[in-house]
Amino acid sequence: MTSGIMTEIPETHPRRDSLILRERLVEGFKGGIVAPQGLIAHGRGEAMYYLLGERTTKEARIAARAAAAALLRSERPVISVNGNVAALASREVIALAKTVGARIEINLFHRSDERVSKIQAVLESNGATEVVGFFPDESIPGLEGMRGRCSSEGVHSADVVLVALEDGDRTEALTRMGKKVVAIDLNPMSRTARTADVTVVDEVTKAFPLISGYAEEMLGDEDALDNALVKYDRAENLGAVMKTIASNLGLGD
Amino acid sequence: MTSGIMTEIPETHPRRDSLILRERLVEGFKGGIVAPQGLIAHGRGEAMYYLLGERTTKEARIAARAAAAALLRSERPVISVNGNVAALASREVIALAKTVGARIEINLFHRSDERVSKIQAVLESNGATEVVGFFPDESIPGLEGMRGRCSSEGVHSADVVLVALEDGDRTEALTRMGKKVVAIDLNPMSRTARTADVTVVDEVTKAFPLISGYAEEMLGDEDALDNALVKYDRAENLGAVMKTIASNLGLGD
Numbered sequence: 001m002t003s004g005i006m007t008e009i010p011e012t013h014p015r016r017d018s019l020i021l022r023e024r025l026v027e028g029f030k031g032g033i034v035a036p037q038g039l040i041a042h043g044r045g046e047a048m049y050y051l052l053g054e055r056t057t058k059e060a061r062i063a064a065r066a067a068a069a070a071l072l073r074s075e076r077p078v079i080s081v082n083g084n085v086a087a088l089a090s091r092e093v094i095a096l097a098k099t100v101g102a103r104i105e106i107n108l109f110h111r112s113d114e115r116v117s118k119i120q121a122v123l124e125s126n127g128a129t130e131v132v133g134f135f136p137d138e139s140i141p142g143l144e145g146m147r148g149r150c151s152s153e154g155v156h157s158a159d160v161v162l163v164a165l166e167d168g169d170r171t172e173a174l175t176r177m178g179k180k181v182v183a184i185d186l187n188p189m190s191r192t193a194r195t196a197d198v199t200v201v202d203e204v205t206k207a208f209p210l211i212s213g214y215a216e217e218m219l220g221d222e223d224a225l226d227n228a229l230v231k232y233d234r235a236e237n238l239g240a241v242m243k244t245i246a247s248n249l250g251l252g253d
Numbered sequence: 254m255t256s257g258i259m260t261e262i263p264e265t266h267p268r269r270d271s272l273i274l275r276e277r278l279v280e281g282f283k284g285g286i287v288a289p290q291g292l293i294a295h296g297r298g299e300a301m302y303y304l305l306g307e308r309t310t311k312e313a314r315i316a317a318r319a320a321a322a323a324l325l326r327s328e329r330p331v332i333s334v335n336g337n338v339a340a341l342a343s344r345e346v347i348a349l350a351k352t353v354g355a356r357i358e359i360n361l362f363h364r365s366d367e368r369v370s371k372i373q374a375v376l377e378s379n380g381a382t383e384v385v386g387f388f389p390d391e392s393i394p395g396l397e398g399m400r401g402r403c404s405s406e407g408v409h410s411a412d413v414v415l416v417a418l419e420d421g422d423r424t425e426a427l428t429r430m431g432k433k434v435v436a437i438d439l440n441p442m443s444r445t446a447r448t449a450d451v452t453v454v455d456e457v458t459k460a461f462p463l464i465s466g467y468a469e470e471m472l473g474d475e476d477a478l479d480n481a482l483v484k485y486d487r488a489e490n491l492g493a494v495m496k497t498i499a500s501n502l503g504l505g506d
Binding site: 036043245 | 275278279282283289290292293294295296297298299300301303304440442495496498499502
């Protein structure tokens with residue numbers, strides 16, 4: 001699938017990485033794992049990433065280190081995956097789940113059994129073993145209908161939940177349940193970014209390996225975990241990210 | 254089509270207008286007039302519009318007045334329409350075409366005869382009479398393949414071309430051909446925004462009626478046309494738009 005894309009987009013194209021991600025998402029859409037609304041959401045992310053300079057900021061590194069520490073300190077970590085995340089970063093999600101001993105739960109905003117099955121198949125074909133979400137037997141208080149469903153062995157009994165490209169209502173409901181929420185989001189102003197305990201503002205294919213790398217580095221080093229958590233302040237971090245964007249806009253003129 | 258959307262999105266929802274546009278685009282996608290890549294592009298626009306405060310800026314009004322003047326001064330104005338523009342603003346495009354005496358040409362980045370036919374049907378069912386683009390018998394120098402095709406009676410012989418949500422390569426190629434280009438674009442940093450002679454940074458369903466309104470107001474008033482063109486400076490205008498975004502980001506914290 002990727003090889004076809006690689007040959008069409010010239011090596012020298014200035015927006016090559018962005019175009020490859022876009023094509024990967026369109027492939028996921030054609031394969032039935034990404035919803036039409038997921039394509040629009042991706043576009044919003046593209047614009048924010050473009051404003052960030054399409055690179056991993058210092059703030060993203062600080063947040064990713066705190067995210068890794070939160071996951072390593074967790075008794076029952078769960079990584080929540082939707083269609084866009086599965087299409088873009090299945091392997092990266094699975095690698096992080098293995099490193100921190102997390103379960104993976106599929107949670108879709110526009111849920112259908114068919115789409116959950118397809119995402120599960122993609123994750124399993126990439127080596128995932130503990131994927132839940134197909135039979136959501138519990139619910140998240142305050143969320144209506146299928147959007148509030150979750151699994152007893154997954155999100156419902158988790159202490160730390162990592163969400164990526166997540167809806168604001170759902171992030172808020174998870175924190176109200178007392179979960180510690182780690183979010184990956186490209187919009188520093190989104191409700192998810194402002195509600196999660198730790199928010200990594202970076203593109204998902206970058207953010208997952210970044211968190212995995214720090215987790216490997218800090219594994220078993222309690223001082224490093226303390227330090228990573230102490231050094232992170234969400235409001236300060238998001239404020240700095242917004243300043244980066246504002247400064248990029250100023251320099252653009 | 255709209256009535257179903259109206260009933261689903263509460264009147265009081267803070268992002269109601271944005272959600273209605275999104276649903277209109279998804280409808281257009283389901284109806285075969287919007288490409289999957291068009292959904293992603295719409296998301297990019299949503300993010301930029303969100304950063305602009307989802308309102309028409311003073312700069313957009315100045316640019317729209319200059320756009321109206323450029324179209325009224327034109328001997329052969331053409332409005333270039335793609336799938337997203339047709340899905341979002343067919344009636345608004347047609348109203349402007351009538352006011353300034355412009356032809357409408359359908360030009361698709363991901364072209365198929367089927368999609369062109371469907372867009373033409375949507376335009377004609379909304380009252381358009383002079384729509385070209387189904388038989389592109391000419392080409393725009395410097396653009397490869399179908400992306401460079403255009404119509405001899407449309408873009409190829411136009412002196413002023415209005416493009417909306419247009420690809421940067423195409424905008425550049427049109428200016429190299431000596432066309433005066435008026436662009437509607439939500440990203441003040443895009444190549445289209447920076448290449449066009451007049452760039453209106455606003456959402457399409459707002460921008461078209463804004464230009465139409467100024468055109469009606471200035472019709473036959475040569476002094477007003479001169480004044481509108483003299484008062485507009487693209488670099489200054491785009492710089493002010495970027496300052497607005499940067500200031501919105503600063504206030505967001």
